[in-house]
Amino acid sequence: MKITRKDFLRISGLSLLAAGCKRAAESVSQPASSVRAASTQPVRWGMVIDLSKCREKDGCNACIHACNAAHNIPQIANHAHEVKWIWTEPDATVFPSAQTDFAPQTVTETKVPLLCNHCANPPCTRVCPTQATWKRDDGIVMMDWHRCIGCRYCVAACPYGSRSFNFEDPRPSIESINPDFPTRTKGVVEKCNFCEERLARGLKPACVDACPQRVFTFGNLADPESEPRQLLRERFAVQREPELGTGPSVFYLV
Amino acid sequence: MLMLDKALKGSRRYWMWLLCLLCVIVAGLCFYLRQLNQGLGITGLSRDVSWGLYIAQFTFFVGVAASAVMVVLPYYLHREKQFARVTILGEFLAIVSVIMCILFIFVDLGQPSRVLNIILYPSPRSLMFWDMVSLSGYLLLNAIVAFVTLRAEREETPAPRWIKPLAILSIPWAISIHTVTAFLYSGLAGRSFWLTAILAPRFLASAFSSGPALLILLCLALRKLTAYDVGKDAIRKLAVIMTYAMTINVFFVLVEVFTVFYAAIPEHTVHFEYLYLLGGGHNLAPWMWVSAIFAIAALVILFTPAWRRTQLPIACILVFTSLWLEKGLGLIVGGFVPSPLGAIAHYAPSLPEWTIVAGIWSVGAFLITVFYKIVLSVREEVES
Amino acid sequence: MRDRVWIFAGLAFFVAALTCPAWYAVANGKASNKSKPPNLELPANQKECVAPAGTMRAAHMQMLIQWREDVVRHGDRRFVAFNGKVYEKSLTRTCLGCHNKEQFCDRCHAYSGVSDPYCWNCHNDPQTVAGSRTRSTP
Ligand code: SF4
Numbered sequence: 001m002k003i004t005r006k007d008f009l010r011i012s013g014l015s016l017l018a019a020g021c022k023r024a025a026e027s028v029s030q031p032a033s034s035v036r037a038a039s040t041q042p043v044r045w046g047m048v049i050d051l052s053k054c055r056e057k058d059g060c061n062a063c064i065h066a067c068n069a070a071h072n073i074p075q076i077a078n079h080a081h082e083v084k085w086i087w088t089e090p091d092a093t094v095f096p097s098a099q100t101d102f103a104p105q106t107v108t109e110t111k112v113p114l115l116c117n118h119c120a121n122p123p124c125t126r127v128c129p130t131q132a133t134w135k136r137d138d139g140i141v142m143m144d145w146h147r148c149i150g151c152r153y154c155v156a157a158c159p160y161g162s163r164s165f166n167f168e169d170p171r172p173s174i175e176s177i178n179p180d181f182p183t184r185t186k187g188v189v190e191k192c193n194f195c196e197e198r199l200a201r202g203l204k205p206a207c208v209d210a211c212p213q214r215v216f217t218f219g220n221l222a223d224p225e226s227e228p229r230q231l232l233r234e235r236f237a238v239q240r241e242p243e244l245g246t247g248p249s250v251f252y253l254v
Numbered sequence: 255m256l257m258l259d260k261a262l263k264g265s266r267r268y269w270m271w272l273l274c275l276l277c278v279i280v281a282g283l284c285f286y287l288r289q290l291n292q293g294l295g296i297t298g299l300s301r302d303v304s305w306g307l308y309i310a311q312f313t314f315f316v317g318v319a320a321s322a323v324m325v326v327l328p329y330y331l332h333r334e335k336q337f338a339r340v341t342i343l344g345e346f347l348a349i350v351s352v353i354m355c356i357l358f359i360f361v362d363l364g365q366p367s368r369v370l371n372i373i374l375y376p377s378p379r380s381l382m383f384w385d386m387v388s389l390s391g392y393l394l395l396n397a398i399v400a401f402v403t404l405r406a407e408r409e410e411t412p413a414p415r416w417i418k419p420l421a422i423l424s425i426p427w428a429i430s431i432h433t434v435t436a437f438l439y440s441g442l443a444g445r446s447f448w449l450t451a452i453l454a455p456r457f458l459a460s461a462f463s464s465g466p467a468l469l470i471l472l473c474l475a476l477r478k479l480t481a482y483d484v485g486k487d488a489i490r491k492l493a494v495i496m497t498y499a500m501t502i503n504v505f506f507v508l509v510e511v512f513t514v515f516y517a518a519i520p521e522h523t524v525h526f527e528y529l530y531l532l533g534g535g536h537n538l539a540p541w542m543w544v545s546a547i548f549a550i551a552a553l554v555i556l557f558t559p560a561w562r563r564t565q566l567p568i569a570c571i572l573v574f575t576s577l578w579l580e581k582g583l584g585l586i587v588g589g590f591v592p593s594p595l596g597a598i599a600h601y602a603p604s605l606p607e608w609t610i611v612a613g614i615w616s617v618g619a620f621l622i623t624v625f626y627k628i629v630l631s632v633r634e635e636v637e638s
Numbered sequence: 639m640r641d642r643v644w645i646f647a648g649l650a651f652f653v654a655a656l657t658c659p660a661w662y663a664v665a666n667g668k669a670s671n672k673s674k675p676p677n678l679e680l681p682a683n684q685k686e687c688v689a690p691a692g693t694m695r696a697a698h699m700q701m702l703i704q705w706r707e708d709v710v711r712h713g714d715r716r717f718v719a720f721n722g723k724v725y726e727k728s729l730t731r732t733c734l735g736c737h738n739k740e741q742f743c744d745r746c747h748a749y750s751g752v753s754d755p756y757c758w759n760c761h762n763d764p765q766t767v768a769g770s771r772t773r774s775t776p
């Protein structure tokens with residue numbers, strides 16, 4: 001058989017195209033999320049934070065230390081490059097639209113713990129070009145640090161400032177490394193994972209267990225009998241900026 | 255196919271110019287290697303301002319790329335013969351701009367080695383995926399149209415018939431690249447500065463003035479430096495397009511300002527206050543005012559019959575600089591400050607960042623020089 | 639024919655650039671000790687791996703990537719080995735629970751010229767970091 005140069009180029013171009021299409025078709029048809037046993041009841045992990053209990057022990061930060069130690073969070077001196085999973089901000093910052101005029105400083109300046117809300121309809125996963133961040137069937141918004149290309153689109157999309165980018169290698173800034181959890185590398189985005197690795201072993205998140213005041217109530221929001229659902233029935237709670245339609249899974253009792 | 259041989263014969267001046275550009279490219283490359291090694295921490299970016307000069311420059315050059323439509327459309331759709339000599343220059347400008355855009359995105363990535371994940375795990379829900387599709391498609395379209403017509407010209411045959419549909423397809427495609435780029439920003443719930451339906455129209459208006467401004471300047475430079483003249487008519491038409499587009503752009507900005515300040519919702523006003531409030535210690539504010547003053551000055555020149563023709567280069571420079579400041583800097587940074595948590599984080603590009611940007615600009619200048627050299631040599635050959 | 643010298647200089651440069659890794663290796667004396675295989679330290683407390691040695695040698699990277707996908711993306715951590723034993727899919731807990739990274743992984747990787755795969759940019763060797771703190775048990 002004789003092939004001219006033109007034919008050769010044409011054939012190889014077409015086969016490349018075909019291979020590309022096949023690949024694309026495969027990845028589109030892949031099931032998007034997890035293969036968690038379909039038979040079990042629906043799960044949506046969520047958390048209720050009782051601020052009145054938290055206020056009683058001002059300046060405690062046990063939850064933050066527990067998280068930092070469990071997840072190898074670097075303590076970076078430069079504010080611009082900080083990495084945070086759970087931290088505190090003044091009440092007025094966390095709930096900007098829930099402020100009343102003439103509120104006393106004691107209220108606007110109390111420290112409120114904040115973390116990723118594991119939104120029911122998360123804008124961060126919607127924008128990710130690689131599905132490096134996605135919502136699992138149990139409601140946890142996960143990060144895949146193997147896949148993240150560091151475009152920081154999710155950082156721009158999250159309306160709660162929950163995401164941190166690794167501007168530098170975090171390892172030198174980690175006091176003591178917990179070998180059971182990976183550190184991250186420079187150039188990827190990270191955030192709270194609701195202690196997915198502990199949930200898999202039947203434990204509660206590290207912050208929940210660490211809090212001496214039992215401020216955090218963690219459980220399945222899809223189950224009407226769960227602890228957080230009971231609390232939400234009994235007391236008045238708020239979410240952070242629910243008007244954005246993100247459906248935060250973290251609730252605050254004020 | 256690429257007729258690169260044409261780019262290899264040039265005057266001393268041509269080679270010196272390319273050499274200078276190469277030096278800047280190498281400088282940029284050195285800083286990029288450092289960024290690769292140390293992470294994006296060497297830029298001025300921060301947790302709160304997570305996109306900066308790179309992405310802003312990307313946005314600006316998507317606009318320049320899209321503006322090629324302003325010569326392609328009259329030439330291919332309305333058979334405006336005046337544009338015969340400038341159309342291909344516009345197409346090459348689009349090609350180079352798209353390449354620059356791709357480079358700007360690339361240097362912005364934290365993990366550039368994984369960039370193919372965008373293709374391996376295509377995510378049609380992400381606008382970034384569509385941006386990639388539309389930009390690469392646009393690059394391909396323009397490259398085919400430009401090189402095939404040029405080749406036909408060299409062989410003194412009419413361009414193949416299938417070129418015209420491709421050129422016409424590139425018109426809506428150009429609109430799409432800039433619309434999708436605007437949607438990147440305007441679809442984000444927490445960023446009220448961008449959360450406005452006028453963002454895409456505004457992007458297009460500013461694109462259709464900054465692009466022609468640059469194209470006019472390039473044509474004038476060609477006339478000065480070489481014997482190639484695109485013709486007075488073409489330049490005049492381009493200037494008219496630029497004037498209209500700039501007027502519309504200013505109008506859109508004012509519409510936005512009215513809505514924001516009359517409604518006076520703090521969430522929306524804070525961003526404008528951050529960008530334009532002088533004396534608040536905001537480092538961008540003086541530059542935003544320079545941009546505004548340049549825009550007005552440009553319009554004054556362009557609307558005054560006595561100056562319109564004589565001062566055209568100055569008007570073009572004013573338009574280009576004004577929009578470069580507005581879109582290539584303020585528009586992105588302004589969306590991040592204040593942050594959703596109300597933090598005012600100052601952002602100033604660092605020296606490595608500026609150098610890398612200069613490097614990419616030089617890549618652009620290098621490529622445009624080579625491409626224009628090819629076009630000019632081919633045309634010279636045909637004409638002689 | 640004036641260009642001949644340029645053409646040959648260019649060709650020579652191209653060939654040199656193409657073969658430079660080989661020269662580099664020779665210069666560093668790396669190529670010479672190819673003959674003697676690395677001395678790998680096997681775990682003392684275990685006789686059996688999660689798959690036969692041959693499979694592990696040939697395909698541990700594919701297996702690790704499969705584990706990674708299963709754990710991170712599907713929350714599936716249970717691995718049933720060829721002999722019916724159940725393991726946790728974990729580099730740090732399972733692999734490095736028995737193997738010593740420095741005396742096993744690193745030696746062979748260095749020998750094969752693939753030292754420092756980027757796994758270690760994030761994942762830790764419990765033996766080197768354990769000194770800094772007692773292991774937390776999440
Ligand atoms: S809080 Fe932010 S990061 Fe967390 S799920 Fe919601 S949008 Fe995503």
Ligand code: SF4
Binds near residue numbers: 149189
């Ligand atoms: S930074 Fe990573 S997780 Fe965030 S959008 Fe980009 S690829 Fe996805």
